[in-house]
Amino acid sequence: MPPGLSSTDVSFKGFGGLTLHGTMLAPQKASRPRPGVVLVTGSGSGVPREHLLTEAVEFARQGLAVLIYDKRSVGYTRFRRSYSELADDALAAVRALRAQPGVDPAKVGLWGLSEGGWxxxxxxxxxxxxxxxxxxxxxxxTPIRQQLWNETSALRRVGVSGSLIDQGKRNFARLGADAGLFAEAHFDAQAVLRRVRQPLLGVWGSRDLQTPPGDNPPLFARALERGGNTHYTFRFFAGADHAAHVSPDGGVTRGAALAPGYAELVGSWVRDVTSGRLPNADAPTPPEQDHPSTPAPPSAWWESAWMQLAAFVLFVVAFTAYPLVAVVRRVRRRKVTLVGRWARLLAGTGFLAVIGLFFYLFYLMAAGRSPDPGSVIAGRPLPWLALQGLAVAATVSCVATTVTWRRAAATLSRGEHARLALLVIAGAVFVPWALYWGLLLP
Incomplete structure (x- = not known):
């Protein structure tokens, strides 16, 4: 423990009666009860309290009693989490800190990093x-808009642009949210902020690569003021990262130290607001960010997970059935027609485009902030260009199959007509589907 600070173990009951464990750091000597702050960490299951030890030490050196605690792992997974439950944990921590000797219970607040900011x-x-x-x-x-900006910014930094970002990544994130794979995706942060009556300090690093540092401050101000709260202060730290730490490489890597002046700001601001000296809409111009964030609202019915699943089943059935039957016909040494050649091209390219799209987008999603999209040519990764080529080939093949089918209609059997009808229907659905996913867009 750094000299001049004391450390006290604290336990309390969070949501659902779960026992959570923490540590209070505070100055050893104080002439009167001191203000306190509970630190709420970012995303992740079971994040240990030591993750915020640097902040706790520096804030305690500013005269605050600081409580850090181990984040819950019960009920928190990649696909299931509740901000409401985490908020109940935070309020339990506030109650625990208010009860500690030497802490002024009327001057205890909350500090939240990243997910903790919701x-x-x-x-x-x-x-x-x-x-x-x-x-x-x-x-x-919303969390989905933030995460989409986070992931697409990582792609932009390696030179990617165009429909992969504007359509593919955006719609894949929305599909995941529709399927329940993105917990709290559409959490209404602005509705919450409209209900906040306490003074609020917002801190952003100018090189925050996870949260849009330029888009968010105006959204905060608008929501707070719509709720009648003008007691907010925003501050920006040049060159600092997502957690307002010094970054040696423009936000990619987090340094150990807090940005110069950050801890002092927290200490002085807390002393002011807990003494009745409230700020009044103190919001300087936010830093410029490299790219704007994009809204990602819930999907409409025609683009929902169920409609995407229906289209996927149609494609798999239609694009696999035709070549399988063709193989049987070839074994039986049936004549291959011009219609059959175009139809097999449609089936092959359509199937590969559909399967390849989801595999590639899933790979990029799993890569998160460290993507390797492949070699990039004119803003398009080679795998994406290959998928776009398949989509163009499938579209051309669909038209050619339809034309040659009509010309040869009189010579075809009833079974061949049925096979072609299913395939052409799938091809007709494939075109708007490929436009939606950006495969037929630049």
Whole structure:
């Protein structure tokens, strides 16, 4: 423990009666009860309290009693989490800190990093016990919009542009949310902020590569003021990363130290607001960000997960059935017609485009902020160009199959007509599907 600070183990009951364990750091000597702050960490299951030890030490050196605690792993997974439950955990931590000797219970607030920037305001909106709110790398937008910006920015940094980002990545993220694979995807952060009455400090690093540092501050201000709250302060730290740490490489790698002046800002701001000196809409111009974020609303019925599944089943059935029957016909040494050649090309290219699209987008999603999309030519990765080539070939083959089928209609059997009808229907559906996913767009 750094000299001049004390450390006290604290346990409390969070949501559902789960026992959570933490540590309070505070100055050893104080002439009067001190303000306190509970630190709420970012995303991840079971994040240990040590993850925020640097912040806790530096804030304690500013005269605050600081509580850090182990984040829950119960009920929190990649596909299931509840900001409401996490907010209840945070409020339980506030109650525990308010009860500690040497802490002024009227001056205890919440600090939230990243995901905690959604959780801390939600907790504050539920309780007058919270004296103030601090968000670092916080979002006043939906989690899906933030995550989409995060992932597409990583692709842009390696030279990717165009329909892969504008259509493919965006629609794949929305599909995942529709399928329940993106917990809290459409959490309404602005509705929560409109209910926050406590003074709020927002901190962003100018090189935040995970949260849009230019888009979010105006969204925060708009939501707070619509709720009648003008007691907010925004500050931006040049060259700092998502957590307002010094970054040696423009935000890609997090340094150990906090940005110069950040801890001092927190200390002085908390002392001011807990002494009745409230800020009044103190919001300088936010830093420029490399690319704007894009709204990602819930899917309409025609693009929903169920409609995508129906289209996928149609493609798999139609694009595999025709060549399988063709193989049987070839074994039986039936004559191969011009219609059959175009139809098999449609089936082959369509099937590969559909399967390849989902495999490639899933690979990019799994890569997160460290993508390797392949060699990039004119903003398009080679795998994406290959998928686009397949989609163009399938579209041309669909037209050619339809034309040659009509010309040869009188010579074809009833079974051949049925096979071609199913295939052409799948091809006709494939065209708008490929446009939706960006395979037929630049």
């Amino acid at each position: 959780v801390a305001p939600l907790a504050a909106s539920r309780s007058d016990d919270v004296a103030f709110v601090i968000v670092v790398g916080g979002n006043a937008m």
